[in-house]
Amino acid sequence: MKYNIKEIALLAGVSKSTASRVISGKGYASPEVRQRVNEIVEQLQYRPNAVARAMVAKRTNSIGVIIFREKQPIVSHPLYGKLIDSILMAAQQRGYSVFLKTDQEMSIQSTDYMLEQRVDGLILISRLQKNVIEHVKKFNVPYLMVNGSTDDPEVVHLVSKDEIGGARAAAYLHSLGHRKFFILAGPQEHRSHNLRLQGFREELRRLNVEESHIHVVPAMESDFDQGYTLMAKHLSTFIGEAYSVLFTTNDMLALGAMKVMLQNAIRIPEQAAVMGFDDIDFAAAYSPSLTTVKVDTTRMGRDAVVLLDRLISRNQDMSKLYEYASEIIIRQST
Amino acid sequence: MKYNIKEIALLAGVSKSTASRVISGKGYASPEVRQRVNEIVEQLQYRPNAVARAMVAKRTNSIGVIIFREKQPIVSHPLYGKLIDSILMAAQQRGYSVFLKTDQEMSIQSTDYMLEQRVDGLILISRLQKNVIEHVKKFNVPYLMVNGSTDDPEVVHLVSKDEIGGARAAAYLHSLGHRKFFILAGPQEHRSHNLRLQGFREELRRLNVEESHIHVVPAMESDFDQGYTLMAKHLSTFIGEAYSVLFTTNDMLALGAMKVMLQNAIRIPEQAAVMGFDDIDFAAAYSPSLTTVKVDTTRMGRDAVVLLDRLISRNQDMSKLYEYASEIIIRQST
DNA sequence: CATTTATGTGGGATCGTTCCCATGAATTCA
């Protein structure tokens, strides 16, 4: 049922070398021989064994994507899902297969089986501990990071300009006339949450908004439930002190908070505006739809593959840091 | 920088056979030798080459997941994302790596590179053409289908009991007192959409609901935008003829439609109730949250891996059809 | 003390490709 190239060669009446030349498409072979071999291949539905090929080529034509989740599943995460989607698409276009792996604790082991030379390169997504980078480095497998937090100048990494995004959000809200800001800030050990908040506050300072008119509530998680819970808890403060706008460091928090507000008959945006960050699909779908800062995840994913591909071919020195601008998407919530 | 077992053996002062025995953990080796080899392995951070291993073992310890999308990216699809998540989790637990591939047209080629013996088995998700199954069959790679539409009794497939789910939804809505039903029905060539609609109508018939009190609007797509567009178009009918409830064959359609209703100040559920199908995460998050029929995707994904694993070990005849019950989740929209 | 049995170890074939190199046949050129 399963043939190897030797059998194909035998049936075509040629040597396996010749058969190999025809099948792989490199090297001499006369038209007649070519035809004969191809016929047999077609007839028997022969496919060269990728493993054996990889063995001699020292190239598997596959890449590994490792993504670190905190608690929840990650593929179904509205943001990371998009990222994976675009990575998948770009990789397939370039002839790469994709190994996908998620891991809860970003332990050294989680990368281990990717380092058994079964992938040509690695894309590491989200934050990870320093020792893991060290570990991966040791194996000199080409790799890069997307939205991770590293200050290692040797590591190629793709990040969004979260600080600028935060600043823009602040400027935009201020321009609408808002002067009292309520903020739900996701885990500060996360690069994005941290920078988004920083950028936002910085800009408010620049705009001379009084410090006492800025209320920051720290969030331990960054999901819908957390947004809901925190807003429910602080609703009285929010209303009592008449904050006119809520800014959150990601969309999920915003949507969760918005749900509380809607349940309490707060009219959005008339009574209070809401602005998130990420532009996940549901930001547009929610009612009212959510004004947010869009991160072009799709482009980041595509670029990650392109860069990794280049890294794999080792044919050029490249810069290490790639930053992605973010864009304000105005919707009904402001 | 990269060592092979021969070099490890040399440094440990043993033959590669002995080294192999220590490293793979099968076969004799004296404690001293064992220790010596392990030391070298640790010191040089040696990892056996997975490709070479796969070559002789004829086992790659990886499985392929192929998922067919119509237009949009699929991983970020709220339902399929979940499925993939659980497959990933289960596969990792069992020591499998996962190749992920999405394909627009479910062409024969899309499975091709999975058939080069680089995976031990295949999980095919969503519908696919008949000839593709034939093709995969030819290669006798173990495989199974999740939520695909096939009547081939030889193919192992996992499906949700959509018909029963539809019936239950109808019964539930009827029990609430609804007598005029407006339905948004997704593409009928899809197994799930088709069966959900059938089950729903069947039950209404059983409950003696007049045919003229059932209005079915066919949808070409099954996403948010489609739900929005169709509801916007048929809103006057909906209101004019005083339908008291909207049922859709999936949540995305429901959410899209709900947005139109909210924008037109229709009070949900007082004025009109809405019920979807799937129980995607955002069904709970929406405001008002959506009553729906839950499909236990997580369990399906896990089971798919378990079954495929069994199929790979070829050690038992197993039944071919696995059906998953669905459960009504009551929320604010009804 | 000879023989069997247990205990370790190493040699070499094997998996299915690719690719280098040698070799033979056909063609071109002086």
Added chain:
DNA sequence: TGAATTCATGGGAACGATCCCACATAAATG
């Protein structure tokens, strides 16, 4: 016509592991 060149093919090593089998050596048995 003989040498150089091109064209076409095949032999065999290599990739890096596993694993069968043979072979030592030591321990146990009669």
